[in-house]
Amino acid sequence: MASEIHDQTVAELAGRLARRELSSEELVRALLARKDAVDDRVKAFNSLDADSALAEARASDARRSAGQSRGPLDGIPIGLKDVIAVAGQPLTASSRMLANFISPYDATVTVKLRAAGAIPWGRLNLDEFAMGSSTENSAMQTTRNPWDLSRVPGGSSGGSAAALAAGEAVATLGSDTGGSIRQPAAFCGLVGLKPTYGLVSRYGLVAFASSLDQIGPFARTVEDAAIVLGAIAGHDARDSTSFRADVPDYREELKQRRGPWRLGIPKEYFGEGLDPEVAAAVAKAVAYYQGLGCTIKEVSLPHTEYGVGAYYIIATAECSSNLARFDGIRYGHRSKQATDVVDLYFRSRAEGFGPEVKRRIILGTYVLSSGYYDAFYLRAQKVRTLIRQDFLNAFHEVDAILTPTAPTPAFRVGEKAANPLAMYLCDVYTIGVNLAGLPGNSVPCGFTSGGLPVGLQLIGQPFQEAELLAIAQAYERGHDWTARRPAL
Amino acid sequence: MNYEAVIGLEVHVQIRTRSKMFSAVEAGFGREPNTLTDAVVLALPGALPVINKAALDAVIKAGLMLGCRIAPVCKWDRKNYFYPDSPKNYQISQYDQPICLGGQVEIEQPGAARNVMGEHKSIPLTRIHLEEDVGKLNHGTSDSLVDYNRAGTPLMEIVSEPAMHSADEAYAFLTALRAAMVQGGISDCDMEKGQLRCDANISIRPVGESRLGTKVELKNLNSIAFVRDGIEHEIKRQLAVSERGGVIVQETRDYDGQTGVSQSLRSKEMAHDYRYFPDPDLMPVRVDEEWLARIRLDLPEMPFDRQRRFIASYQLPYTSTSVLIWDRELSVFFEETARISGQPAMAANWIINGLLREMGAAGMSLGQCLIRPEHVAELVVLVAGGKLPGPAAKDVFTEVFRTGEKPAAVIAKLGLESTSNSGAELENWCREAIASNPKALADFKSGKDSAINGFKGHVMKSARGRANPQDVDRVLREQLSKL
Incomplete structure (x- = not known):
């Protein structure tokens, strides 16, 4: 089925480029044509600089002709969430605040992708400043789920997920603060990896919550995710929270690691609110692993229930401070009505930020206020330590933990828009991973009776992405979920 | 209250x-x-x-x-x-x-x-x-x-x-x-x-x-x-x-x-x-x-510690130390001068009354100055050894400060070398001085020792400042004792 250029995997395309069966320019033109055909319905792209992509494709083709290919990603377009800086391109964070902002510099991941020969591919929509679980909070447009255009693609990296699922890209990057890669990956039938905190540099990523944010790949297959991760991972002197770890050849590691593994099932992740069809799909996946000879163990993560509460204190506290720089003074939206400097702050921010961003800034400002800090922020940090400890305890017994990625499949546009709390609970299974700084991978594990993708989340130990990807691939090999494409 | x-x-x-x-x-x-x-x-x-x-x-x-x-x-x-x-x-x-x-x-x-x-x-x-x-x-x-x-x-x-x-x-x-x-x-x-x-x-x-x-x-x-x-x-x-x-x-x-x-x-x-x-x-x-x-390897001495040390090691008066200690470079300059000359008190005086005065007049910082501790030390030794009279030494200092030349070279340039110990010239200047001032002679003979300064001034004038003050004193007293 996957015969069109835009439907192929990075690994396939890399092979065809290497064999000169396909040029990078042809690949870019095929994706441009696909985007033109479907994006008015999917609405994944905030913008796309086709000229620069074509120019870079031709440069890649020239390198390859000269025998100077930079590897498997040379000539491959990689879509970028519109919070990852690319020099000379818009960096809107899907906010009115930055609607006209052009980044003067490249994010470290952009630099690394360029070094691998990859082509920055468009500015992909998101919930404003990555705050949301449906991409409905974008000030630009509402991205649709390619599997059902009446539904959301998930969020906040909804544009990155939808573009790839719709064949408008062959791999993309998102960012994940509480599930913003894994949940849209699950909703759109993709592999989505949130790396260990510190594995991928955050330099040039518009910050939402600094201690939780990580950039990671969306891909059609585990192997593709491994290829992209290998290109963007590694220590960066510009990010003080970046870890000095060796980056293995993840693609090569996939061939080496064969299991069987000890897999943990946390009972706290299978309670109230879990859609029965999602539960059934995950149960089948667990059974499949058992069939592969893996040991399945029930584990306990007893502080799970405090995760959402702790998350919304820490993430909002950090965001209230991180977003203070958007004041209309140096760049970004500046109100034309302002009468003095304080008025300028009030009006620029009132006009520039959407309701969800304001809600979180207000919440974060409150929890950091004098007299409330200990009760909220400090306590949330203690909960965070306990949640991390829960995971590390579980990893004494198991190699990885399996859970549903999201409690439900993709919901309808507008369904939860009026109920922020219901929206926050979309992240109930993904938030703990960010709080604990662990790697988490969502892989497709089936479809509901209504034809909506379901995601299986695999949670690994710190910096054990190679193992985590190998476990995911062991499941992927036995199923054809990743070969399916939505009918658009 | x-x-x-x-x-x-x-x-x-x-x-x-x-x-x-x-x-x-x-x-x-x-x-x-x-x-x-x-x-x-x-x-x-x-x-x-x-x-x-x-x-x-x-x-x-x-x-x-x-x-x-x-x-x-x-x-x-x-x-x-x-x-x-x-x-x-x-x-x-x-x-x-x-x-x-x-x-x-x-x-x-x-x-x-x-x-x-x-x-x-x-x-x-x-x-x-x-x-x-x-x-x-x-x-x-x-x-x-x-x-x-x-x-x-x-x-x-x-x-x-x-x-x-x-x-x-x-x-x-x-x-x-x-x-x-x-x-x-x-x-x-x-x-x-x-x-x-x-x-x-x-x-x-x-x-x-x-x-x-x-x-x-x-x-x-x-x-x-x-x-x-x-x-x-x-x-x-x-x-x-x-x-x-x-x-x-x-x-x-x-x-x-x-x-x-x-x-x-x-x-x-x-x-x-x-x-x-x-x-x-x-x-x-x-x-x-x-x-x-x-970091400890690189810690400087604190000013008051330096003051205590200057007073103890060099027997400097408090007022001199409180001028020197607030400037690290000046303190180093002083210590170098004291070490080379072996005359800490005179070194401090020349730095405070000579160097700082010249720096003030020229509006210069120490780092901009051409004069070096060895220059000041050389002057201090010459003056202490009676080889250079005070007034001439001040002129020499000013010239060394201005040019960065060695004091010996400046002395030669300005023709300020002291005359030899007991030349006939000096004998003559002294005789003339005594002869030209009978009142001072009378005062001296009546026991007023300071009256000798009147003769000294006359001799120095004749010598255009180049006579060694100790020699002048010695020759004058020899001649006066014979009168």
Whole structure:
């Protein structure tokens, strides 16, 4: 089925480029044509600089002709969430605040992708400043789920997920603060990896919550995710929270690691609110692993229930401070009505930020206020330590933990828009991973009776992405979920 | 009722480093506005801070010089407030785990007289922490312009305990602190360039009361003289309020050094809630013994330690030491001169009365001077050995200062070599001198020894200053004894 250029995997395309069966320019033109055909319905792209992509494709083709290919990603377009800086391109964070902002510099991941020969591919929509679980909070447009255009693609990296699922890209990057890669990956039938905190540099990523944010790949297959991760991972002197770890050849590691593994099932992740069809799909996946000879163990993560509460204190506290720089003074939206400097702050921010961003800034400002800090922020940090400890305890017994990625499949546009709390609970299974700084991978594990993708989340130990990807691939090999494409 | 003032100081000192506190862009002063900026300084979306290790080295050095405990682990916090000079609208600072704790600044209180050493006192420090400076606002009539060149410059805040009781003590504290920071190479502490800035917390209380009174924070004390004036003014203001039976309110006041008037900036109720929290972009810093040991190798002598040593080792008078010790280069110059000449007291005199006078007249700093310690030492030896008379030595010094030539060369150039010990020429000058002044001769013979000076002046005039004073004295006395 996957015969069109835009439907192929990075690994396939890399092979065809290497064999000169396909040029990078042809690949870019095929994706441009696909985007033109479907994006008015999917609405994944905030913008796309086709000229620069074509120019870079031709440069890649020239390198390859000269025998100077930079590897498997040379000539491959990689879509970028519109919070990852690319020099000379818009960096809107899907906010009115930055609607006209052009980044003067490249994010470290952009630099690394360029070094691998990859082509920055468009500015992909998101919930404003990555705050949301449906991409409905974008000030630009509402991205649709390619599997059902009446539904959301998930969020906040909804544009990155939808573009790839719709064949408008062959791999993309998102960012994940509480599930913003894994949940849209699950909703759109993709592999989505949130790396260990510190594995991928955050330099040039518009910050939402600094201690939780990580950039990671969306891909059609585990192997593709491994290829992209290998290109963007590694220590960066510009990010003080970046870890000095060796980056293995993840693609090569996939061939080496064969299991069987000890897999943990946390009972706290299978309670109230879990859609029965999602539960059934995950149960089948667990059974499949058992069939592969893996040991399945029930584990306990007893502080799970405090995760959402702790998350919304820490993430909002950090965001209230991180977003203070958007004041209309140096760049970004500046109100034309302002009468003095304080008025300028009030009006620029009132006009520039959407309701969800304001809600979180207000919440974060409150929890950091004098007299409330200990009760909220400090306590949330203690909960965070306990949640991390829960995971590390579980990893004494198991190699990885399996859970549903999201409690439900993709919901309808507008369904939860009026109920922020219901929206926050979309992240109930993904938030703990960010709080604990662990790697988490969502892989497709089936479809509901209504034809909506379901995601299986695999949670690994710190910096054990190679193992985590190998476990995911062991499941992927036995199923054809990743070969399916939505009918658009 | 008798009141005493209680004063604590918060001193901001810019650390002299090549790059800024959290980014690689150059730190500097007096450049085109907004040229010393980058993505980090301008707080562009996605930019992240990285700690400048040279600034950490400098603040650790400052802490060790001032006897602070260096925290094994310190961390970074965000101080949140909106103001256009702050690009991120938060300042990266250290809130509850600063890098230096405790410590003290030694000060000298005024002595009974100018040439009498005053009592020394240790003003305890609360802490020193590291942070980043903000930009500068230039207010026009209808708009304001922001210059971010200063934003992100490494800044340390030195906080004293409320342990000073007069404007003079505060002045002595700042003088001693500034000298230490300059001599440690930590900062140039030029207050005109904003490299040292001081806020004062001032309260009064009845003598004998141990609780602190309501404090007023005095800001914008932008010269050391203004610090003294401002504090004096504020103490008087508080005393006046108390004497009227009024209540001192907790507030921040702005002192205008030009007019000598202060006015309220904001009351306690208007105080900011900075919503401090640990900066998630930065890791805590661990300072181990090895690091401390490396910094300790580079610690300069503190000025008062140097003064005690100069008095003990060189038997210098207090007044000479208090001129020398505040300038590290000058102290080194003195010690070199003393070592080479073997005459510390004369070396100190020539430096204080010769070198400093010439530097003042020429408007030069020591570093710009051509004269070297070996030059001064050579002069000192010549004068001490009676080879060069004082008045001529002064001319020689001036010429050496001007040209950087060796004293011997200058003496030859100016034709100032002393005449030989007992030449016939000298004998003749002496005879002429005695013959030409019968009154002085009579005085001398009647027992007035100082009358000999009259003859000496005459001889020197004849010799055009080149005669050796000791030889003149000897020959005159020989001839007088025969009359």
